[in-house]
Amino acid sequence: xxxxxxxxxxxxxxxxxxxxxxxxxxxxxxxxxxxxxxxxxxxxxxxxxxxxxxxxxxxxxxxxxxxxxxxxxxxxxxxxxxxxxxxxxxxxxxxxxxxxxxxxxxxxxxxxxxxxxxxxxxxxxxxxxxxxxxxxxxxxxxxxxxxxxxxxxxxxxxxxxxxxxxxxxxxxxxxxxxxxxxxxxxxxxxxxxxxxxxxxxxxxxxxxxxxxxxxxxxxxxxxxxxxxxxxxxxxxxxxxxxxxxxxxxxxxxxxxxxxxxxxxxxxxxxxxxxxxxxxxxxxxxxxxxxxxxxxxxxxxxxxxxxxxxxxxxxxxxxxxxxxxxxxxxxxxxxxxxxxxxxxxxxxxxxxxxxxxxxxxxxxxxxxxxxxxxxxxxxxxxxxxxxxxxxxxxxxxxxxxxxxxxxxxxxxxxxxxxxxxxxxxxxxxxxxxxxxxxxxxxxxxxxxxxxxxx
Ligand code: ADP
Numbered sequence: 371x372x373x374x375x376x377x378x379x380x381x382x383x384x385x386x387x388x389x390x391x392x393x394x395x396x397x398x399x400x401x402x403x404x405x406x407x408x409x410x411x412x413x414x415x416x417x418x419x420x421x422x423x424x425x426x427x428x429x430x431x432x433x434x435x436x437x438x439x440x441x442x443x444x445x446x447x448x449x450x451x452x453x454x455x456x457x458x459x460x461x462x463x464x465x466x467x468x469x470x471x472x473x474x475x476x477x478x479x480x481x482x483x484x485x486x487x488x489x490x491x492x493x494x495x496x497x498x499x500x501x502x503x504x505x506x507x508x509x510x511x512x513x514x515x516x517x518x519x520x521x522x523x524x525x526x527x528x529x530x531x532x533x534x535x536x537x538x539x540x541x542x543x544x545x546x547x548x549x550x551x552x553x554x555x556x557x558x559x560x561x562x563x564x565x566x567x568x569x570x571x572x573x574x575x576x577x578x579x580x581x582x583x584x585x586x587x588x589x590x591x592x593x594x595x596x597x598x599x600x601x602x603x604x605x606x607x608x609x610x611x612x613x614x615x616x617x618x619x620x621x622x623x624x625x626x627x628x629x630x631x632x633x634x635x636x637x638x639x640x641x642x643x644x645x646x647x648x649x650x651x652x653x654x655x656x657x658x659x660x661x662x663x664x665x666x667x668x669x670x671x672x673x674x675x676x677x678x679x680x681x682x683x684x685x686x687x688x689x690x691x692x693x694x695x696x697x698x699x700x701x702x703x704x705x706x707x708x709x710x711x712x713x714x715x716x717x718x719x720x721x722x723x724x725x726x727x728x729x730x731x732x733x734x735x736x737x738x739x740x741x742x743x744x745x746x747x748x749x750x751x752x753x754x755x756x757x758x759x760x761x762x763x764x765x766x767x768x769x770x771x772x773x774x775x776x777x778x779x780x781x782x783x784x785x786x787x788x789x790x791x792x793x794x795x796x797x798x799x800x801x802x803x804x805x806x807x808x809x810x811x812x813x814x815x816x817x818x819x820x821x822x823x
Contacts, residue, residue: 371512371561371592372482376432378593378809389468391443391461392423392436402426406435411467413460414526418442420464437464449485455520458485458547459527466492467529470499478816480508484518487551488539492528494554495535506819508812509555510590511548512726514573518547542575549576552583556819559812561727562748563589590812591748592727593805594736599712601737601799606709616738616795623714631698633671638785640670640742640778641715643708643730646678646686646701651721651744651769656685658721658774663696666779673715674699675707712737716791717781723769725749731763732803738795740784742777744769752803756784762794 376386407422425434442457481489490507541549560566566589570580602612611619628635646652659672674686686699718734720743727748731741742764743749753763764780766773
């Protein structure tokens with residue numbers, strides 16, 4: 371999101387800058403950088419020095435800054451280290467310290483998830499940064515499962531702060547950076563309205579907080595990059611198509627897949643693309659696929675692309691032999707194949723248990739592939755069931771094998787009505803999931819908080 375949104379905000383006439391930790395990524399080594407600021411701050415009793423570098427060419431369409439803190443941020447992985455608390459808190463201290471040194475104050479500071487969740491608090495409650503206290507802050511929550519919990523023994527990591535405000539840091543006797551951001555940010559956004567609704571009932575302990583703060587929360591769907599994801603120009607596809615050539619174009623792509631994976635082109639092709647993890651309900655796929663082929667009959671084909679939990683990977687691989695001709699899978703990450711699958715499939719299955727926004731269903735629809743989704747989070751907000759007026763997808767409620775197979779049964783029935791399929795494809799390919807729309811909604815949020823200054 372921070373790679374796309376600022377570009378679109380820039381096209382709407384705003385100046386958006388992005389700052390993130392300087393991980394040791396390929397992007398870092400492949401690009402040229404200039405040092406724009408050097409500073410120092412303390413993390414508890416430890417004094418550290420930080421450097422802010424800026425990408426020189428503006429190749430992303432916005433200014434990208436990286437914060438380097440020797441020994442903490444210069445790692446290959448983003449998170450998962452024992453000292454993540456020290457890494458992310460020092461990053462946030464450096465960012466606030468740097469912004470505090472700017473000649474002009476920013477109009478809005480927009481933070482994402484718990485990793486940047488202490489920034490609104492620091493701007494409001496640290497004595498050294500008092501001149502930032504009236505700068506509005508916005509928090510976007512992508513995933514509320516991870517909250518960055520840290521013990522009160524680490525409260526001195528935050529630069530000298532007003533002790534009367536301890537309640538903003540605290541949630542259940544620990545410092546909870548996500549909860550703190552929800553309390554301190556002027557406005558909170560989640561990446562769909564339904565995800566926001568679900569957080570009030572299921573958010574890893576923050577349920578009462580979401581209920582209490584609902585007045586300042588809004589849902590804004592992520593967009594997709596419609597230049598990359600375009601069946602007319604997609605560089606990963608050998609067979610391009612547009613609205614008038616959809617039927618022939620999709621068939622040509624489907625043929626490629628069916629030839630490569632030994633599937634039957636005359637039957638509806640249902641695909642799954644994504645991480646093979648519990649959040650995506652990938653563990654239900656083997657049984658759902660087996661049951662569908664057994665109970666509905668061998669009237670559909672499946673193709674799965676993904677990687678994740680070894681046990682699920684193993685099951686999805688071992689099914690290839692017994693279900694040959696009806697099912698196939700590729701374990702691993704394959705960008706080209708994913709594009710070919712979005713283009714060539716008839717249906718995309720997403721039985722997710724949790725899906726804050728979900729992009730796959732949007733990509734699929736742009737390529738005329740009908741989504742079969744569980745009604746959760748962003749899936750609920752972007753897919754309307756064919757049973758409803760104007761509906762164009764297949765929806766089900768529970769993350770249960772029986773619900774998935776019933777949805778597959780409905781898809782097979784729909785596929786028999788080819789005129790209906792053609793009409794739905796035409797409809798979904800024209801839905802607007804672009805960033806232009808979402809970027810404007812974020813600008814509206816910024817303007818809203820600016821009014822409160
Ligand atoms: P999220 O990270 O949003 O929870 P996923 O990891 O399932 O969801 O998918 C995110 C994006 O990565 C999607 O655009 C999907 O097309 C792509 N993707 C996921 N797994 C694979 C894979 N094995 N091969 C190619 N692309 C993949």
